[in-house]
Amino acid sequence: MENNILVKLNNVGFQQNQKWLVQGVSLQVEKGKIVTLIGPNGSGKSTTAKIALGLFKNIEGQVEKFTNNIGYVPQKISIDWTLPLRVRDFMLLTDNLTEDVIDEALSLTGVIDLKDKSLGNLSGGEFQRVLLARAISKKPELLVLDEPVQGVDFTGEIALYELIKEISEKLNCGILLISHDLHTVMSATDHVVCLNGHVCCSGSPKEVAKNSEYKALFGEQAAQTLSIYEHKHDHVHTNDGDIKKN
Amino acid sequence: MFDDFFIRALVAGIGIAFVAGPLGCFVVWRRLSYFGDTLAHSALLGVTIAYSLEFNIAVSIFLISSAIALILIQLQKKTNLPSDALLGLLAHSSLAVGLVVIGFLTFIRFDIMGLLFGDILAVNKKDLLTIWVGGALILLVLRLIWKPLFASTVNYELAQAEGLNPDRAKAVFTVLLAAIIAISIKLVGVLLITGMLIIPTAMARNLSDNPQKMVIFAIIGGLLSVFIGLFSSLEFNTPSGPSIIAAALVLFIFSLLKVKQTIKLKN
Numbered sequence: 245m246e247n248n249i250l251v252k253l254n255n256v257g258f259q260q261n262q263k264w265l266v267q268g269v270s271l272q273v274e275k276g277k278i279v280t281l282i283g284p285n286g287s288g289k290s291t292t293a294k295i296a297l298g299l300f301k302n303i304e305g306q307v308e309k310f311t312n313n314i315g316y317v318p319q320k321i322s323i324d325w326t327l328p329l330r331v332r333d334f335m336l337l338t339d340n341l342t343e344d345v346i347d348e349a350l351s352l353t354g355v356i357d358l359k360d361k362s363l364g365n366l367s368g369g370e371f372q373r374v375l376l377a378r379a380i381s382k383k384p385e386l387l388v389l390d391e392p393v394q395g396v397d398f399t400g401e402i403a404l405y406e407l408i409k410e411i412s413e414k415l416n417c418g419i420l421l422i423s424h425d426l427h428t429v430m431s432a433t434d435h436v437v438c439l440n441g442h443v444c445c446s447g448s449p450k451e452v453a454k455n456s457e458y459k460a461l462f463g464e465q466a467a468q469t470l471s472i473y474e475h476k477h478d479h480v481h482t483n484d485g486d487i488k489k490n
Numbered sequence: 491m492f493d494d495f496f497i498r499a500l501v502a503g504i505g506i507a508f509v510a511g512p513l514g515c516f517v518v519w520r521r522l523s524y525f526g527d528t529l530a531h532s533a534l535l536g537v538t539i540a541y542s543l544e545f546n547i548a549v550s551i552f553l554i555s556s557a558i559a560l561i562l563i564q565l566q567k568k569t570n571l572p573s574d575a576l577l578g579l580l581a582h583s584s585l586a587v588g589l590v591v592i593g594f595l596t597f598i599r600f601d602i603m604g605l606l607f608g609d610i611l612a613v614n615k616k617d618l619l620t621i622w623v624g625g626a627l628i629l630l631v632l633r634l635i636w637k638p639l640f641a642s643t644v645n646y647e648l649a650q651a652e653g654l655n656p657d658r659a660k661a662v663f664t665v666l667l668a669a670i671i672a673i674s675i676k677l678v679g680v681l682l683i684t685g686m687l688i689i690p691t692a693m694a695r696n697l698s699d700n701p702q703k704m705v706i707f708a709i710i711g712g713l714l715s716v717f718i719g720l721f722s723s724l725e726f727n728t729p730s731g732p733s734i735i736a737a738a739l740v741l742f743i744f745s746l747l748k749v750k751q752t753i754k755l756k757n
Binding site for chain 2: 294297298299312313314315316318321323324326327328329330333334337338339362388
C-alpha cells in the first residue's frame with residue numbers, strides 16, 4: 245500500500261508570531277481516496293492544507309510528498325483589476341495546456357461558455373467552477389481543494405460535490421478537501437479529520453441516504469451526495485483556549 | 491547610418507521601448523512603480539562611481555541598482571518600517587549621495603540635466619550596442635521566467651503549490667529591472683525611467699482584455715512615445731526624456747476615451 249500514498253503528514257505543526265496555528269497533525273492522502281478536513285473557523289484547516297503543499301518553510305514534523313503533479317484550489321484568491329485576465333489565460337497559469345484539454349476541463353465543470361470572459365466579471369459560483377477546472381485540467385495526482393463550494397448555492401454545492409467525486413474516480417487522484425460545514429461532508433469521503441488547532445477526532449462519515457428526515461429536509465439527491473459526520477470528542481475547547489478532557 | 495545623432499537616439503529609443511513594454515507590465519501588475527523609481531534614483535550614484543573609477547557606466551548602474559535592491563530586501567526583513575518608507579529612504583539618500591559625490595568630482599564636467607532627464611546628443615554607437623544586446627538578453631531571460639513570474643503575480647501560493655519557483659522568478663525580475671534602468675539612463679534620464687515603464691503600460695491596460703494584448707500595446711505605446719517624443723525634442727530643443735514621457739502621457743489620455751466607451755457599454 246506504501247506506493248499508493250501521495251502525501252503523508254507526520255505530526256506536523258506550524259507557528260506564526262509565537263502562536264501555534266496547528267500542531268500534532270498526522271494524516272495521509274492515498275491515490276483514489278478523498279480525505280475531508282472539517283473544523284471551526286481558525287482551526288487550522290487551510291494551514292494544514294498549506295503544510296501538505298509545502299508552502300511553509302519552518303514547520304514542525306515531517307511532510308513526505310510522493311508526487312509533484314498537484315492541483316490546488318486556494319480558499320481566497322483575488323484578481324487585481326490591473327491585470328486583465330480571461331478565463332482561458334487563467335487556465336494556462338501554471339501549465340502549458342492544449343485548447344482541447346482546456347475545453348475538456350471547462351466543460352466538465354460546466355463553464356465552457358465563460359472561456360473568453362474576463363475573470364473579474366464572474367460570479368462567485370462561476371469563479372469557483374473556473375478555479376476547479378484549472379486545478380483538474382492538468383490531470384493532477386493530488387488535488388487540494390480549500391472550500392471549493394464556497395459562494396455556491398445549495399443545489400450548486402450538491403452538483404459540485406458530485407463533480408468532485410466524478411473527478412476522483414476518473415483521474416484516480418487523491419483529494420484533500422476542506423469543507424466549510426462542520427457536520428455534513430460529501431458521501432464519497434473516505435476519511436474525515438476534524439481539526440481545532442490539533443486533530444480532535446477522525447473517522448469515516450455516516451451513511452445518511454436512508455435517513456428519512458434528512459431526505460425530507462434536503463431531497464433525495466442531496467441525501468445521496470452528503471453524509472453526516474458524527475464527532476466523537478474526548479475533550480472540549482474552552483473560550484480562553486484551554487483544552488479540558490471529558 | 492548611425493552617424494547622425496538623431497538616428498542613434500531613435501534606434502536607442504526603439505530598443506528601449508521593446509524591453510520597457512513587457513517589464514513595465516510586470517511593474518504595474520506587481521505594484522512596483524515606486525520600487526522602479528528607487529532603483530532609478532540610485533542609478534545616479536552608479537554614474538558617479540563609474541566616472542570616478544573610470545568604469546563602464548551601464549555595468550556600474552546595474553551593479554549599484556542591484557545592490558540597492560538587495561539592501562531593500564534586508565531592510566524589509568530587519569526593520570519595522572513600512573516598505574514605502576524604506577523605498578523613500580533609499581531613493582532619496584542614494585540620489586543625494588550621488589549628487590554630493592558629483593560635487594566632489596570637480597575635475598570632471600558633468601551634464602547633470604542630461605543625467606536626470608536624458609540627452610539625445612549623448613547616445614553613441616557603443617550605447618546602441620549596449621541597449622540592443624542588453625535588451626535582447628533582458629527579453630530572453632524574461633521569456634524564461636515568464637511562467638513562474640506571471641503565475642505568482644496572479645497568486646503566489648498557487649504558483650508555489652503547483653511546483654513553480656516564485657521566489658527565484660522575483661529575484662531574477664529585480665535584476666532585470668536594474669538592467670533596463672542601466673541601459674536606458676542616457677536616453678530617458680534617472681528621474682523619468684519609471685515613467686517609460688509605467689505610462690505606456692497604463693495606456694495599454696485601458697485598451698486590453700488579456701495579458702498578451704497588454705504587453706503588445708505597451709510596446710506599441712512605448713514606440714509611439716519614443717517617435718513623437720524624439721521628434722518634438724529635436725523640433726523644440728527640449729530634453730529627450732521629458733519629451734518622450736510627455737508623449738506617453740498624451741497617448742494615455744487618448745486611451746481614456748476608450749475606457750469611457752467601455753464603461754458606457756457596460757451600463
